[in-house]
Amino acid sequence: MKQLIVALVMGALFGAGLTLSGLSSPDVVLGFLDVFGDFNPALLIVMAVAVAITFLTGGLILRRGKPLLAESFAVPTRKDIDAPLIVGAVLFGIGWGLAGYCPGPIVIGLGAGTGTAWIFLPGMLAGMVIHQLWQRRGT
Numbered sequence: 001m002k003q004l005i006v007a008l009v010m011g012a013l014f015g016a017g018l019t020l021s022g023l024s025s026p027d028v029v030l031g032f033l034d035v036f037g038d039f040n041p042a043l044l045i046v047m048a049v050a051v052a053i054t055f056l057t058g059g060l061i062l063r064r065g066k067p068l069l070a071e072s073f074a075v076p077t078r079k080d081i082d083a084p085l086i087v088g089a090v091l092f093g094i095g096w097g098l099a100g101y102c103p104g105p106i107v108i109g110l111g112a113g114t115g116t117a118w119i120f121l122p123g124m125l126a127g128m129v130i131h132q133l134w135q136r137r138g139t
Contacts, residue, residue: 003069015108021046024108026100026116033097084134095123 015024022028022042031040066072096102099120101109106124109117 006069014104015111018104018108024105024112026105026109029096029100029102029105033100088131091127095120095127 018024023046028040028042031038032043034040062073062075092102099116101117101120101124103124106117106121110121
C-alpha cells in the first residue's frame with residue numbers, strides 16, 4: 001500500500017512538473033520539434049535539467065544497495081541495440097512528432113479534458129498491447 005501511495009504522489013508530482021513547465025501542451029512539444037520554424041526551447045531546458053539532476057544524484061542513489069520501498073532497483077542491463085528497439089523508437093518518435101504527446105502528457109490531457117488526448121490514447125494503448133504480445137511471442 002505504501003508503494004502505491006508513493007507512486008501516486010510521484011505521478012502527481014511528475015504531472016505537476018509537466019504542467020508547470022508547459023510540456024503537457026502538445027503545442028510546446030511540437031514547437032520544440034519545429035527547429036526551422038517557431039522553435040520553442042522549453043523541452044530542451046527541462047531535459048537538460050533532468051539529465052543534470054540524474055547525473056549528480058544517480059550514482060549516490062544506486063550506492064544505497066536497494067530502494068526505500070522495494071527489494072531491488074530495476075535498472076536496465078541490456079546494452080545492445082536490436083531491431084525491435086529501433087522500430088519502437090521510430091514509431092514513438094513519429095507519433096510524438098505528429099501529436100506532440102508522449103504517455104505522461106496524454107494522461108494529463110485526459111484529466112484536463114483535452115479532446116486531442118482522447119484521439120491519441122487508443123494508438124498509445126494499441127502500441128503497448130502489441131509490444132506485450134510481441135514480447136510474449138519471443139519467450
